[in-house]
Structure formats: C-alpha cells, structure tokens
Amino acid sequence: MSTTKRPPARKGEGQWALGYREPLNKNEQSKKDDNPLNVRARIENIYAHTGFDGIDPGDLRGRFRWYGLYTQRKPGIDGGRTATLEPEELDDEYFMLRVRIDGGAVTTEQLALIGEISQTYARDTADITDRQNIQYHWIRIEDMPTIWEKLEAAGLSTMEACGDSPRVILGSPVAGIAEDEVIDATPAIDEIKRRYVGDKAFSNLPRKFKSAISGLPDVAHEIHDVAFVGVDHPEHGPGLDLWVGGGLSTNPMIGQRLGTWVPLDEVPDVWAGVISIFRDYGYRRLRHRARIKFLVKDWGAEKFREVLETEYLKRKLIDGPGPEVPDEPRDHVGVHRQKDGNFYVGAAPIAGRVSGSTLVSLAKAAERAGSRRIRFTPQQKVIVLDVAESEVDGLRGELTKLGLTSDPSPWRRGVMACTGIEFCKLAIVETKARAVDLVSTLERRLVDITGEVTAPISVHINGCPNSCARIQTADIGLKGQIVTDADGKQVEGFQVHLGGGLGLDAGFGRKLRGHKVTADELSDYVERVVRNFVAQREPDERFAQ
Numbered sequence: 001m002s003t004t005k006r007p008p009a010r011k012g013e014g015q016w017a018l019g020y021r022e023p024l025n026k027n028e029q030s031k032k033d034d035n036p037l038n039v040r041a042r043i044e045n046i047y048a049h050t051g052f053d054g055i056d057p058g059d060l061r062g063r064f065r066w067y068g069l070y071t072q073r074k075p076g077i078d079g080g081r082t083a084t085l086e087p088e089e090l091d092d093e094y095f096m097l098r099v100r101i102d103g104g105a106v107t108t109e110q111l112a113l114i115g116e117i118s119q120t121y122a123r124d125t126a127d128i129t130d131r132q133n134i135q136y137h138w139i140r141i142e143d144m145p146t147i148w149e150k151l152e153a154a155g156l157s158t159m160e161a162c163g164d165s166p167r168v169i170l171g172s173p174v175a176g177i178a179e180d181e182v183i184d185a186t187p188a189i190d191e192i193k194r195r196y197v198g199d200k201a202f203s204n205l206p207r208k209f210k211s212a213i214s215g216l217p218d219v220a221h222e223i224h225d226v227a228f229v230g231v232d233h234p235e236h237g238p239g240l241d242l243w244v245g246g247g248l249s250t251n252p253m254i255g256q257r258l259g260t261w262v263p264l265d266e267v268p269d270v271w272a273g274v275i276s277i278f279r280d281y282g283y284r285r286l287r288h289r290a291r292i293k294f295l296v297k298d299w300g301a302e303k304f305r306e307v308l309e310t311e312y313l314k315r316k317l318i319d320g321p322g323p324e325v326p327d328e329p330r331d332h333v334g335v336h337r338q339k340d341g342n343f344y345v346g347a348a349p350i351a352g353r354v355s356g357s358t359l360v361s362l363a364k365a366a367e368r369a370g371s372r373r374i375r376f377t378p379q380q381k382v383i384v385l386d387v388a389e390s391e392v393d394g395l396r397g398e399l400t401k402l403g404l405t406s407d408p409s410p411w412r413r414g415v416m417a418c419t420g421i422e423f424c425k426l427a428i429v430e431t432k433a434r435a436v437d438l439v440s441t442l443e444r445r446l447v448d449i450t451g452e453v454t455a456p457i458s459v460h461i462n463g464c465p466n467s468c469a470r471i472q473t474a475d476i477g478l479k480g481q482i483v484t485d486a487d488g489k490q491v492e493g494f495q496v497h498l499g500g501g502l503g504l505d506a507g508f509g510r511k512l513r514g515h516k517v518t519a520d521e522l523s524d525y526v527e528r529v530v531r532n533f534v535a536q537r538e539p540d541e542r543f544a545q
C-alpha cells in the first residue's frame, strides 16, 4: 500500500485516482462509451463503404482523431464566422490526415511512399509540421483502408497521431550522427512506441500528451508535457534529464525539471510512470485545464517526483544535473559534419509547406547522393543524412531546384506557420500563404541588413489563439485574430508577442497592449521591428534579451 500522502482532492476536477470515475463532460463520456482505438474497425468495415454521410458524429468529431483524422474546414468560410458556426457547418467532407513520424526519421523509401500517397489520395498536399509529422489534406474516408495498408506495409502509422493520447514523440533530427550529442536517445523512442502507442492503458488520457526525447537540447523540451534531455552525469555518465509540465496555448508554462538522471534503458518505464500519473491524477472536468501542466503547477516538482517514485516506479530515481543550455536554438539547417565523417544537409521549405511530388523528388535526389535517411525537424525543416563530401554540392543544387534551399535567408529560416484558415476549422486567419509572402517581401526589402543578422529572427504565425506554431517562444509571435483597421473595418490580423525564446532565453514573449497589426500591414511591421532591433542592439545581443 502506498505511503505517499495524496494531494488534496479538488472537488469536481474529475481525477480518476481520487474516485471521480463518472464522466464530467461530453469528451469524457465519448471516451468512456467506446475506446477511441475501436474506431479503426468501423472506418474499415462501415464508413469506407457508406462514405462521409454515414459517419457517426461522435466518431467523426471525436474518435477519428486517434487515427490522425480531422475533418478539414469547408472552403470559403471567413475567419470572422469561425466562432459563430456549429461544428457541422464548418466540416468539409474531406480530412486532414497526420502520419506520425517519431523522431522525424524516415528512410528514402518511406519518404517516396509518403509522397506517392499524397499524389494519389491527397491532391499532392503535404506539410511538414513542427512536431515532425507529415500532414495531408483532401483525404476521402473511402481511401483510408488502402492508405493504411500502404503506410503500414512500409512501417509507418497514423495511430494516436492526434486525440487524447500519447502523440508523436519528438526526437533530435540528428540523433546518432551529431558530433556533440550526449547520447543517442533513439532506442528509448522506439521502445516507447513499441510498448505503449496503441496500448489501451494509455488511449484515454485527460487530453493530449506531448513527449520529446533527445540527446541534444534541440526539440523544444521546455514546452512538452514530458521531456528527456541528454546530460552527462559526473558519476554515472551519459543519460537523460527529466522535465514535466511544459506547454503553450492558454496558461503557457515552462516545464519543470524533477532533478533526476535517467539511464537510457529506463526511460520507457519512467515515461510510462509520468503518463500514468497524468491518466490517473490529471484533471478531466474542464478541457482547458486537462493538460499535465496544471497538475504539475498545483503539485510542484517535488511532489510530482515523490508520487512518481513511490506510487508508480516503486523506487528512488538518481539525482542528476540539468542539460547544457545552448546559446542559440539549433535548427540543423546548412551543411554539417557527422561524427562518422559524412555530412548532413538541412534545407528549408517555407513554413513546412512542400508537396507529395517534392517529397518523391527529394527521396530520389537523396538516393542519388548516396543517402537512405531523411529527418524532419521541429522547425518544419528537412535534413538529408549520410552524404559523402564529394556529393554535398550536387545535392545542394538539387535541393534548391526543389525549393528546399540549404542556404536560406534568416527570414526564410526563422519563419514557421500552423495550418491556418485554408484547412483548419478553428482558424481565424490565413497563415501559410502569409508566411510565403512575408519571406519574399523581407528578402527583397531587407537586403541591406541581411548580412548583419547573424542568427535567424524567428517569426511564428498562428491562425488562432491555440499555439500550434509555438508563438510564445518566437522572437516575433503572431496570433491570428480579427482586428480593426484604420477605416474601422473588421479584418484579418494578429496580436503580436515579442521576445520569446527557448534555450538560454527560455521564456514567453510579451503580449504588448496595442501591438496588433492587420494582415496587410504585417510585412511593414516586421520590417520595422527588425530594422529597429538591428540599429539599436548591443554587440552580440540576441533578439529575446
């Protein structure tokens, strides 16, 4: 029997471990009525034959997510109406589909297949997300059985790509090849995926659960529900430092270190302990409080560690140091030497937007350069691994022809954007096209100072108050909303957050009163901010300081 003093029960928080098993809202009821993983059989046996109109609404807007499927936004509905319409009025009959790519790692064969599926079933759409996934659009429910058959034959999956479940695990895009990584964390990611993804013990969480496991501080570990980051322990050697409770959206929080050193082979057990705490003690009553960060905030790191050790692991964890903090966030763009003497080449599409055809061509170009391995990054970039020095220049030329430059301007390199109004039902404004426009405008107008910007200035664009593009951690974060223009008209625009960052500058950007821009003024605004920064900064000053 546990000796741990249980935390005080907050009336009505819906914590299973405290006896609140009765569902307290529609989402909890839906998950209790039927485990969401069961929806796969209905898609294959029923909905793929009935088509969109035969889909049960509870599956359509709830359980489908456990297989990476969301209905996409009906074209032509402007952002001002997003909040006023019922979900069924926003639903198109097509789907967004996420392919989970843990650690962002694919072979060139897998990449080519991902591209071919896009060409055949997704109108050639493909976005690299900032969680190292690939996201398709225009998917028909009738095609899902075939898509799964093809993906799974190649070792790929959409299981728990979304939903209240353990989503894709971020990993270092240069795991196993970086000269300076503390440890290659890939075996831990693979083992967690093998043991726990699709395990019904963890398929009904209070809400989504985001993990990052990396031997380098290059996966935004500070803002994950759980993260393990490489550290060298003075006594025990290379292992991982455990963080819990980070997250963005409403009430953004930087994760807390539990002060533990975890050996690589114990990471899966410790990860399972943390996610079990979330499942059992997480708040289920209100969706907006149902992330682990609220529990961590109420308990504190010490209490969380005590419950983890006493109730779940049944043993003490080893104390350990924190990870080294990088001066600059690492995006792996450009040409870098691997520890085996080969090179990796990181390239930048704009805001992750590529296409199925581009991915097919990329796979061929990589193979011509002798590579069989590709990685996607949490900054919506792509890396070709294992390139011999003699092949580097040829590959870079081919990448450039594909719109994937490995020598991008700081503006192209620093921009990220979420899905936005083109496909997302929650969106208020357009994002991807704005990112493309912003990059080309800044490249044209800021030629005179581009050489002075030694580190990319990050500009992250969100289509709504959620934070899929991590706006609070950008130098310039843009949150889509309807604003009033100079003529008093309601138009698309952005609330600006300035000075956020990770690593050395970990902290959230300040939302400045009155810092709202219309979409039409966006390029002028960003140009002004950058010029002022460059003109007024101290030597070596970073934007977030």
Ligand code: SF4
Pocket (backbone or CB within 6 Å): 418, 419, 420, 421, 424, 425, 426, 427, 428, 462, 463, 464, 465, 466, 467, 468, 469
């Ligand atoms: Fe959709 Fe909002 Fe997320 Fe953008 S930030 S993808 S608009 S939910």
